[in-house]
Amino acid sequence: MSQREQHSTHGHAHRVQTGGPKATREPVAATGSNVQTLSHPDWQELVRNSADAIAPLWPIATFIARHPWPELEHHPYAEVAHWLRDAQGIHLHPPASVVESAVANGEVAPHHLTRRLNAWLDAQPVPMPRDAAERACLALLWTFQTDLPPASATAEALADTLLQDSGAHARWQEATHPTRTRWTVTPLSKRLDGAAKAQSQDRDVRERRGASARGLAHELDVQTIRFCKLFFDDGQASWPLPGREAGFYAAWRQLTPLQPGLPRRVRQQIDHWPKTPADALERALVALDVPAADWEGYLRAHLLALPGWAGWALWQSRGAGREPSLLLEYLAVRVSLEWALCADHLDTRGGEPLRGAVRDADTSRRQADARRFAAQLIATWLRDGGVRAEDWSAMTADSQVACLDWLRRFVETDRWLLWLEAWEDAQADQLRAAIAETRPEDGPSRRGGLERTLAKTTDAVREPAKGGAKGAAGAADRPAAQLLLCIDVRSAIFRHYLEAAGPFETYGCAGFFNLPIRTRGLDSDYAHPACPPIVHPVVEVAETLATDGRDYRRRRNGARIVAEMFKKAKHSALVSLALPELSGPWLGVHTLFRTVLPARTGRWMRAFNRAASDKPATELSLRRPHEPQETHSEVSGLPIGMTTEEMVDIAAGLFQSIGLSEFAPLVVICGHEGESTNNPHASSLDCGACGGAAGQYNARAFAAMCNLPEVREGLAEAGFVIPGETVFAAAEHITTTDALRWLDVPPLPPAARSAFRSLEDVLLEVRHAANQARIAQLPVVQPRIRPFDEADRRAADWSEVRPEWGLAGNAAFVIGRRQLTARFPLDGRVFLHDYDWRMDLHGDRLASIVAGPVTVGQWINLQYLASTTAPHIHGSGSKTTQTVTGGVGVMQGNGSDLLPGLPWQSVAASDDALFHRPLRLLVVMEVPDEAVTQLLERDAAFRQKVQNGWLRLASVNPVTGEWRDWGAAASSVSLVTAG
């Protein structure tokens, strides 16, 4: 769609003209700065600033692990959580009942909490005697109640006495209900609703609200949703929204005056509304009586009302590589409509008096709230803190307010944050214990050769001890095969059983294998950015036929035509009426088979599809073509293929960062993919590092690249000598069933062939063992099942809502040698990135691991965290009531915000039990302290994440085994500012 240029409108911006009857009374003459802002509003900047609270939303077909608040990392996590609580009513910290159950399960012990509480109390001035404060805090922490109990009569009386003091009253009002939160400004529609609720005994109001019985804010949201889902449709509706080529705002302005169901006054209002979004936005803001200084907060509140659709608009404008002009249009529509709805409401109620009434209602409600809260807090001091009423009265009004405010902060945020941190500490302790268990041996290293070479130069490294599972016999020391798998938490179980099954080494690295590429399948017009969203793809790798493909295309198209015809018929006015007769018998048989034999039918359908679209031999365009006219792709516009230097750099970089320098006869590059049926979020089970898609192209490209003689030459120069007999093969780890599917296996020399055979021999055994571990964690209907069959069924059954746990449970990210993590429990909670600090003396590799894979891990972690604690806004609701809309995302029920995150079923075992623990990612690095210091100095973005508590950082000294926490100070709670 085309976005219009808005700059031309700025010239008119100073002309403040408002619609409706109140036009002449609007506050044009406000403060000086106000006028100044009005005459040169930089709308793009204003929108960009207000959009810091939302995140772009990718299409569901390539579900991306998405940081819900990527632009807010320069604020402390705790502070952002507090703001979001006020702005959206969401609670990001683990809920009380969850904490209680974690305590009951023994996942967090009282001593963790006590330590955190003491540290927190030590770190700040406490307005009460320490023991009283500690008693009150402990009582509050251990009640697990969100709401305070009602206050006693004594406390009520004390509160009344205190609030009679006008100074104390004002300060307490400001503390509990800041006139304006710095961050968002409550929209008028919401305030009118609040006023109406306050006067709900006034029958007149209720009657007049008529159509908007659920309030103006709700009506505004509903209208926005209705328009967004039709406007943003991507081919699912066969009759597109008329005039949408003209742009979001223009189409809305053209259609709204004709829209049935809107009050006439609203339609007339829009009919005379400005033609450009910037003018419209300005006119609406002025009409709504929002001071220019509040515009940013006002717009932010509007964006946070439906963060999904706003995020989709943001993604669309980013994709077009433009300023957020679509977001400006979105805001223009929302705020204009808000004004039109409110104006209609105010007109019928008689404008100014109602505005006054709103203000009065706001004030009286605030005062009542503040008074009740003060009484409850005083009651807490008296009851739990053991403060006597006489002592309380003896304090000055100032100290009383200080005591109240201190406890208010604790009640609202800090106590939940303390529990979060205590739980995180407990979990870190667990990990630390698992690592400590492996330390004393400090070996045997599987990289014997390297270690021996290095041992001569580095005193720190002890000569590896003889013995151990794999290194027993000298020559057999060398592994038969090495497998490179994704860091994904699901790889850990598979890796463990593979290593146990034979002379196989596994390595963890980000599953895009360092390739900044877009991949394009055979005959496809879509070049997928197969790298993390923070990496910009610079080349395209396309799949081309190696042989004649006519037969394949005929077969594939033949099957596709039947499916396409069905789809087209469904969307045709006349044919759709005959479709039940034409397809009903077939669909009936299909459903009956799915019912009787769910797993087998699913497998048959998949086998049929595979037979129909089984590709003949293909190759990937790795090398940059020589002919200049062929160097750029007509689909993505990127260069096709890579130069030899690029390939060598990519491969050397990866080998260096995972510490791989000696190569086995067979090296298997494994991408990964989930396998599920009838699952709109199927891509959320795929590789997050490959941009929410299966990692097969990246694996194939990397393997093929390493088999190229010129690349091997370059690698040898860079110090990575790959023996001539070593072959790289590509495979795919199917995470749902823990099967390994071969993608590309080149002709194998004898050593590689025997390695291949021995690997093939154990795959089934590994699969059985991994299935057993994985199925044990999943909720099952029938307790007695065979794990192997069950995993198989889950992948193929169309009624399965939890095919696998995906990345649920993710909690930590370990960067270090494999033996460090060998004793970890097999519960799929840890991202494992192999890394050997001795091969990275300058810390460059560590820096790139932190910038790439760790960031991906952090995004995944925050997405799971937000989907768990705010499933209604940051999740995507229950799978059972989801509806796919516009081919771009999901909504709930009859329509909703475009829901961005994971379904409820992907984080919860049932409606009553969470599976995912909403904790922040713990990053553990096996490096000397200096390396961490250096990293934090170099990487400002990462330092910010650590300091502001967006993730936690610890290091394990590779020599001494000492564990060190690098978190922000003693406790990040001290960073919380009130409001």
Added chain:
Amino acid sequence: MRDIAWGWLWMAPWVLVLLSAAATMVPNRRRQSTRVGRLVLLHTGLLWLPVLASLAGLLFAPAPVVWGPWRLDRLGFGLSLYIALLSLMIQAFSVRYLHGDRAYARYFAGLTGVTAAAAATWMSGNLVLFACGWAAMGFFLVWLIASKREWAPVRAVVSLSAACFATSALSVAAAVVWLALATGSWNRMTAIHHAATLSPEVRLGISLLLVLAALIQAGGWPFQRWLMESAVTPTPVSAVMHAGLVNAGGLLLTRMAPVFDGSGLAGHLVLLGFAWLSVAIGTGAMLVHADYKRQLVASTMAQMGLMLVQCALGVYSAAVVHLVLHGLFKATLFMRSGSVVPRPDQPRLTASVHPPRAGRAVSAVGMVALAVILGAAYWAWQPGSPTRALSGLFLGAGIALAWRQLAAVRAGRWLGLAGVAGAVMVAEWVRAHLDIWVQTALPAAHTNLGTSATLAVTVMAFVLFAGTALAFAVAHTRPTARAAMRLYLWLAALGEARGAAVEPHPQYLADYAKEAVLK
């Protein structure tokens, strides 16, 4: 004696599954326990019994079996088999799909209740039992919808659908009481046989009550709102609703055919008018809306309109076949509604990157014209049944569509064409045999409309359908014309849910998260 045996053979399995469904609800309701899981699996296993019993009845029972208030005829056994299969398929789907839901056990009870009530309705020989069965269907459906009443939109939808189904039940009750008092018999067969002796006004009055009930149940205009808002229910509930409940109106008219046939041209025209409007609005709403479940819901409105048009034309066998096949069709589409996310990396089907676009606007209208010509020719060639005119129209449109689709594809188009043609032929064979079977199972129609009136209604239906399609095609060609925009907005609004039935963020989940424990 033999009748009693058949009666028990048919009824016992239904009673048994009702009991087993109730049993799943007994143990600790809030927490998922392995005990609930085991009971649910047992229950879904038992669901095969009604299927087998109905099949046995269909194949071997001497028709009709009269047993107390029951009348087990061939159509009844057929419908019972269909309903039992549907119940089995949907509940088997729910075992995993709804696992972990707070109302897990309740869904099985509700789904079993609703299907058992439907089966009882179509097997009843007594008018009171018939009306009770009808009311029970509505009750169980509302009860099912209410399973997630902690979600605000659900509460709005529950009160609306409760009002709708209560009206429909009252309407049926009034119709059967009137019929019974007028004919002096509470036996369904006796009463409808005597219907011919009633005065035309009484027949018209009763017929209008039946039409009202059928329209409400089918979500026809102007009662579409409850259907449009039903997208709020979990998928299996939607599946049973669209496959087993909305079509009750068609069966109601089929069962009461002699009464409705006696309503004269006026009754038929009233039904035709409302039914056609429902087809037009349903189809239009399906075309403009972008979310999948809403498209499915709107399509149901259109399909049920078509079923009622077939009733208005007096071709009950076509209506019954349509509602059965539509049920399978729609239940399947609902259950696989998670599969509709488009895969961006699909290989392109067309020969070039940019498929030919020229003339697309013209061809939308041209295709309708082609469909009209083909349809009219098909009907004129063999003007047997009144529905043949409409089938011809749809078929013509299908051929036009296939032609346009295949023109853009190079490799594999003949293979694809053969696949489509083969699938269509098999389906048509099934449909034709079903139709013949239903005709033999139905008592002969008594339409006293006369040939000329039937012809008039048929032609009218043909013209209405062709005209609607043409109007949509024209609007599609000039989308920003004021009239086209108005039409678009009206269709979008008619297919929408009320504001009260929408919640921007499902707040109840925030409460779930707050109350949750750890697994």
